[in-house]
Amino acid sequence: MEQHAALPPLRGRIQPAAPLAPVTWFRVGGPAEWLVRPADVDDLLLLLRDLPESVPLTVIGAASNLIVRDGGVAGVVLRLAGKAFGAIERDGDGIVAGAAALDATVAEHAAAAGLGGLEFLCGIPGTIGGAVAMNAGAYGTEVKDVLDWAEVATPQGLLRLTADEFHFAYRKAALPTRGVVVRARFRGVPGDAEAIAARMAAIRKAREGTQPVRARTGGSTFKNPAGHKAWQLVDQAGCRGMVRGGAQVSELHTNFLLNTGGATAADIEGLGEEVRARVKAASGVDLDWEIRRIGRSLSGSPIQPSAPDGAPAIGEQA
Numbered sequence: 001m002e003q004h005a006a007l008p009p010l011r012g013r014i015q016p017a018a019p020l021a022p023v024t025w026f027r028v029g030g031p032a033e034w035l036v037r038p039a040d041v042d043d044l045l046l047l048l049r050d051l052p053e054s055v056p057l058t059v060i061g062a063a064s065n066l067i068v069r070d071g072g073v074a075g076v077v078l079r080l081a082g083k084a085f086g087a088i089e090r091d092g093d094g095i096v097a098g099a100a101a102l103d104a105t106v107a108e109h110a111a112a113a114g115l116g117g118l119e120f121l122c123g124i125p126g127t128i129g130g131a132v133a134m135n136a137g138a139y140g141t142e143v144k145d146v147l148d149w150a151e152v153a154t155p156q157g158l159l160r161l162t163a164d165e166f167h168f169a170y171r172k173a174a175l176p177t178r179g180v181v182v183r184a185r186f187r188g189v190p191g192d193a194e195a196i197a198a199r200m201a202a203i204r205k206a207r208e209g210t211q212p213v214r215a216r217t218g219g220s221t222f223k224n225p226a227g228h229k230a231w232q233l234v235d236q237a238g239c240r241g242m243v244r245g246g247a248q249v250s251e252l253h254t255n256f257l258l259n260t261g262g263a264t265a266a267d268i269e270g271l272g273e274e275v276r277a278r279v280k281a282a283s284g285v286d287l288d289w290e291i292r293r294i295g296r297s298l299s300g301s302p303i304q305p306s307a308p309d310g311a312p313a314i315g316e317q318a
Contacts, residue, residue, distance in 0.1 A: 007076070008050035012039040020068045020077065023060075025125070027216050028265040029068025030295060032058075032077035040084040041153060041182055048155045048178055051076065058294055059180055061127035062102065065134075065219045070265045071296035078180065080129060085182060090115070094148060094187040099129030099180070103136070106186070111196040115188025117146055119196060123203045125219055129181040134292075135168045139203055143186075144168035150184035152176060171223055171290055212250045216259035221272055222287040230287060231255035234275055237282040244271035257291075269293060 007014060018035030021028050038044040051057060056075030060066060085100035090113045097106045107122035120141040124131060132150050135143050147163040154176045167174040175181070207213060222230040234240070234254040242249045246263030249271065250256040257268055276287045 006052050006055050007034065007036070008046050010036065010038060010043050010047060012043050013037040018077070020060075020063070020073065023079075024063040024066055024068055024218075025216065026067060026218050026259050026263070026265070026268060028070070028259060028263055028268060030070050030072030030265075030298075032073045034076045036076050036078050037081050038078075038084075039082075041158065044078075044080070044153045044180060044182065045158060047076075047078070048153055048180065051155075057178055059129075059133075060294075061100070061130035062125065064125040065130070065291050067218060067265050067269055067291055067293045069269070069293065069295035070298045073295040080127075080180070080182070085129075091185060093190060094185050096183060096185045097128045099127060099132075099182050099184070101128045102126070103128060103131050107200060110186075110188050111193060111200055113188075114190060114193040114196065116191035116196045116199075117141075117189040118186055119199045119203060122200045123207050125213075128184055132166070132181045132184050133173055133175060134171050135166075135173050136171070142168070143173075146186045146188075148185040148187050151182050152179040153182050154179045158182070211253045212256050212258060215250070215256075216261075216263075217250070217256050218268075218291045220255050220290050221257050222255055222276075223290045225285050225287065228283075228285060233279045233283055233285055233287065237275070237278040239275045239278055242271065242275070244274060247271040249275060265295075266297060 015035040018032045020032050036047060038047060057078060058073055059078045080100045085098040088095065088097045088101050088106055088109045095106055095110050095115065095118065103121040103124040103126055106128060107118050110118040120139045123138040124136050126136060131143050132147065137143065144163055149160050149162050152159045152161055152175060155178055159176065224230050231254045239249050240254050241251045245267030246260050247267040248258045248260050250258050257272055259268060279285060279287050
């Protein structure tokens with residue numbers, strides 16, 4: 001296989017010009033210059049140690065809260081996958097999970113082990129690595145509330161950091177430069193397995209009733225500003241159902257953007273910027289993106305919102 005001269009010899013998979021749209025929940029975006037899936041932690045450490053600083057490095061997980069721009073992503077896109085990064089095991093009163101393990105699967109393992117406190121993870125569509133890196137949260141609990149430690153691969157080696165060392169904030173964690181979460185331990189609270197499973201079932205039911213979970217979406221689009229709920233600000237600005245190209249603001253939950261079938265990444269990001277502009281005009285509040293946006297636009301120029309004049313268009317999807 002052809003390999004870029006800047007990439008060290010890895011045992012894992014290296015794929016040039018790799019399509020990224022099929023792995024994202026939005027199903028949009030251009031290719032990765034190089035998509036790298038290390039064989040194991042040692043392979044990852046080799047990559048981080050020997051990859052020149054001049055080569056961009058982007059880490060993705062389940063790509064559930066991500067927009068890949070239409071021009072693709074330069075350099076290396078790193079994705080952890082497989083048994084080497086996805087193992088889940090009970091550890092006393094806690095659960096140790098690899099970065100590639102799905103949040104919902106970790107919640108299920110905890111419930112089966114009779115460990116409560118991790119039910120909220122079943123409402124977060126992503127992986128453990130991403131959950132730690134962004135201090136993911138739902139239903140009143142965040143990763144910072146239950147994390148004991150996480151192992152982070154860095155160019156200098158493997159570190160084990162406590163929750164305090166991540167300096168968690170709202171949807172934010174402080175990782176070392178080019179640090180990649182590979183494993184984490186979450187503490188649970190011993191309890192009745194059936195009661196824990198029932199709480200998880202209630203979370204799933206609430207989520208399915210209030211969020212477009214079966215659509216091509218990217219989860220919560222904007223962070224909740226202090227003292228506000230993002231969806232209410234979007235709704236009050238008249239953006240429910242607004243469309244731009246093939247993208248739409250969900251009519252079920254206005255903090256979700258949808259790909260109705262033919263959207264480009266520019267449609268989705270541009271719609272988000274238009275929503276931000278309308279919310280700012282209506283309320284004076286700046287909405288910050290919660291969805292991560294990576295890569296280059298086809299034009300090379302930043303996405304610009306349309307002028308917030310006139311009523312939003314309403315799409316067909318309910």
